[in-house]
Amino acid sequence: MKPALSAKNAFLAQNESAKSEFNHESDIYAFVTQRCQLVDHTLKNQWQHLGLNDYPIALIAVGGYGRGELHPQSDVDLLFLVNNKLCLEGEHKVGEFITFLWDAGLEIGHSVRTIAETLEQGVNDITIATNLLEARLLCGPQALFLQLYSRIRTDDFWPSSEFYLAKRQEQVDRHARANAFDLEPNIKSCPGGLRDIQTIAWVAMRYFDAAKLEDLVSYHFLEPLELEELLQCQGFLWQLRFALHLIAGRDENRLLFDLQPQVAGLMGYVDGTQLAVEKMMKQYYQTVRRVLELNQMLLQLFKQATLSHTNILEITPIDSDFQRRGKLIETLSPQLFMQPEQIMILFLHAAKNINIQGVFAPTLRNLRQARDAFTTPLMAIPACRKVFMEILRHPQGISALSLMHKHGIMSAYLPAWKKIEGQMQFDLFHAYTVDEHTHRLLLNIERFSQPDQKMEFPLGSVIINQLPKKGLLVLAAIFHDIAKGRGGDHSQLGSKDAIEFCQLHDMNSHDGRLVAWLVENHLLMSITAQRRDISDPDVIAHFADKVRTATHLSYLYCLTVADMCATNDKLWNNWKGALLRDLYFLTQRVLARGKEKPVDIRARVREHQAKAKKELLRRGIQEQELDKLWQRFNADYFIKHQPNQLSWHAEAILKHKQDEPLVMLSKHSTRGGTELFIYNSDKPKLFVSVMAILDNKNVCVNDATILITKDKFVIDTFIIIERDGSPITHLPRIQSIKKALIKALNNQSPKLPKFRKLSRRMKHFKVPTQVSFPPSPRNDTSMMELITLDSPGLLAKLGDVLFRCKINVRAAKISTIGERAEDFFLLQTTEGGKLSDRQKTELQASLVRMLTPK
Template sequence: MNTALLAKQALIEQNQALLARFQAKAPIVELVLQRCQFVDSLVKHVWAQLGLNRFDIALIAVGGYGRGELHPHSDIDLLFLYDNSLCADAENALSQFIAFLWDANLEIGHSVRTLEDTLSLGRIDVTIATNLLEARFLTGTESLFDRLYDAIRQGDFWTSSDFFIAKRDEQNARHARASAFDLEPNIKSCPGGLRDIQTIAWVAMRHFGAARLEELVQYDFLEPAELEELLECQSFLWTLRFALHMTAGRDENRLLFDVQRQVAELMGYQDATQLAVEQMMKRYYRTVRRVMELNEMLLQLFKRATLGQTKALEIQSIDKHYQRRGTFIEALSDDVFDSSEEIIRLFLLVAKNSNIKSIYAPTLRSLRRARRAQTQALQENPLCRQAFMEILRHPRGIVALSLMHKHGVLSAYLPAWRNIEGQMQFDLFHAYTVDEHTHRLLLNIERFSQAEQKEEFPLGSVLINQLPKKGLLVLGAIFHDIAKGRGGIIVSWAALMPSPFVNSMA
């Protein structure tokens, strides 16, 4: 048997060993590191066997491989870096090296470049620049790697502000192509997926020179609890991706219906009061929502740090607790949400101010703390119910409800809503989870109310404005699918609400 086939068999056996450890609940961080270390040892061995050390070339891992994170069938991204030119013998040896790795069944992505070309391309292509930031020396001429490492950390390579803008725009474009709540999500590129966590790390790496997310705590950009949450989310997504690779037998990131049940079983979920696949997918959707919120907050903070106040945001007082800063609502103190009714009143103020689109990052951080600290549903507080009623009655109430849903406050208010968050729908009529389907229904009701939609929805636009109590329609929309969170049992929405709330809508 030739050596490439022996290497292929060794990789298969190593994956089998990793699978056994995975099923024994070994930490996923250890598994992706172990896979990377095994591939490292293989490529270094082949490099030496082919005599490539006699040439002035550096073998460098980039991308996910550069980060030291490999899943069972992840691509192996390599940069062959040299100084001026390659002789024919060196080119031939590199060809043999690449062919060997392909024959061993490794998915190789590679580039062969001079140091000058590498830096030139990196300056004009943010994807190449990002890969270079994660570069890790493997073997060969280390002095070449050192020169690359030093050059890409100079201010003229990519400034923090330019890099931030490029990665933010890249993320926005990626988010525009897919929903986080597709029933067959791409766990790597969908909003809230692994790319969103990596984007935070990339921006931090460029701005601070940070090599790990943990370092953001030292720079006061991440609180310890936020770091723990982010790492918990990453661990779950890594576990899901590992199981998906093992099930599909290839580098697959789409969680298709065909494999969802096998992936769920491999992760240890079992059918009980809820199907195993439903349990897994509910955990997935709740995880990506947490990642999306952390990503939004941290990128907003990075924007302030990298771009500064190049254009001062207009500040307008709202009341003694809040002000509008540009298109953000901002709390004037960190402890404003110690009074739980302020959690709901924040969104009422959003409804009342059409210039407000989002929550200012420091305020969002305070809101997240307060949301976690709640020991009972917010609907049990009469002042919260009063503010929620005002939101339902307000012409822009759906705008506020949408933001409440985005930041987990709707589920903190309504326990019944929490039950449908991330709930799968196995039929031909729904493309989203139950909560996202309901959320989009609310947004469509809002569209009927907009003057510019009269041509597209002439009858709907007339009828919506003739309703004596639009809040009842909104409430009906919120609860129209709520029974799916109770196993499909038909229940009255009134039975799920406190009686003072129901009576006030009558």
């Protein structure tokens, strides 16, 4: 057997052995060391076999390999250090050596340099300089290696202060490119990842000339417990990375969705109340939060110790216990936090003083020590409760709550918060852990009050200043998801928690009931807006009955918008914003009118017709022609459309040839989307044809109103948007969609086309198809809710099933919740009535059959 193949088999065998032996209790340090030792042994044997010891070349391990840490698929970084340019024979031997390593299946990063070239490259590149700090001799002349080793430790090769500044900026740039709480985090480079631990080690080791993290305790840079915590965090992240490499079979550092369940299984997590993958990711997010805090504190301490940074920070007294040093708050006594209420007072000062943006590192060290020593929740202490309520009531209280969250004091105060720290849901909708989502919700509430946010939140910026007590909204935000992960309805469980909290904090019963109601109903407004037909007066009346008062409505609107924006940055769009605004104003009018004056449907029809007719007559449309047209339309049409839509539709229809399909896309945004209007004689599979074309054009459908005239013409209105949530405005794009739709509508025998394949991110998600039929408010229609995987061509496939079951769509609300489609339809039989129980059963079976992945 060839030596390279033998070596490759040895590496593969080690991987297989590791996979069978590895679990979350394994000594990960032994695993990465064993991998490094096998690579060392292989390299040294081949070096000797090729006779490279006869040449003036030092083989040096650098980077992670230099540290003696190798994961199954990690790069092996090598420096071939030479005195002078190699002879041809030496170059040939080095080439043979590198080829052998490639053939053995190793990923090699290598360079051949003299000492002068190495130093020059290191001075000009912080990454190369960092790799050299961890250089380790493998083979060749020790004297040559020591020359380099001594030169890179001189003051003129990256002085420690410059090295710190460069690594700090490198970290800032890296953090700007990623989020610590990404759904598919990079274990190495994301904030709080392995790079952040290494950065701490690199800057301190450069300054102290230490060989490893453990040495930093003797230099009093690290406290023993801080070292223990860092090593615990590093050990867990190493376990994740090691398992990830074994599962992926490549140098993969991203915890991709399709790999997460397999990694969780290899790590020993099992499904229970939570999925195994959710348990693993919870520990990951908790770990990166700890690393982030340690990284911030230790780098600030290093800056203080080495750069005399604190000498130039202006000191401003706050009171007898605290002062502000620059933008950081500092205690005057290291023992201050022995009085727990002083911890809360620190954050109260942060609320009162907008210049305070963080905690000074020595104070943070004291705060961490006090926090970790607590045995009872801070809210059990009356003095702490008093200060917390002051924070809650302060206009800038959210800034203090944000800082409390950052440093683990929300968990120390509120035990229920600790349970949601790092809690994630394995889906594409919830982009953040529960605690981070709630934190972002709080920040969104704060944004409502900021003048520069009026364009993004025009209604919220008005309502927020009209709320009787903003603190009640903040409290509802804290509790709205606090019961997630416990099993059961988190809204009801959270409402119960909120009541108990309000009682403990001596809040009056009225305020407590309002907070509890908001928590229990925090999903009510978003569900009504996105899944119900808010042009239906009965829907608005039902919603108004649940809301009860204008005050409840205002609080609920602010909570809903802040919640939706904080769930996933990519899913909020103008369409959703417009729906919520419309629902707010429609409900406000009902509440102001009172129940004694219900909506008069006929009056609504007459009002819309009169406004539209006035505009159409002004444009030269003959009244007789208009009346003749509108006599063909049912009352529903005039209720479900605004006067400007009625006039736009009527003018186009009257000027259009009746034997051709009429397809129009509005020039102006409708509820944040683009209105697509289709007028055509009714024909088989019309809905299917339209949905197939829109899917093929990569267009999202948000809303559909599908009506038929008395003489069997369809008048369909769709609200469509681009995949990024923006309206469709580009003229060539509009023309392309229109052309394709007209062609499809002229096709007498349409068939389902081939649809796009599921994306990589979607393939791993399993969403069982659920079909339910809630009670319909009307006697001639049936409501259907469909929950299924958001797969390409979904609406066209659904339309095809409905056609075969002889059922028509009359209205639709389309919601995409990450990987889930949660759609609402108003259905009618082809005879114009509601569905029978038998038809519902057949439809349900057909949809499950069609939409279940083969």
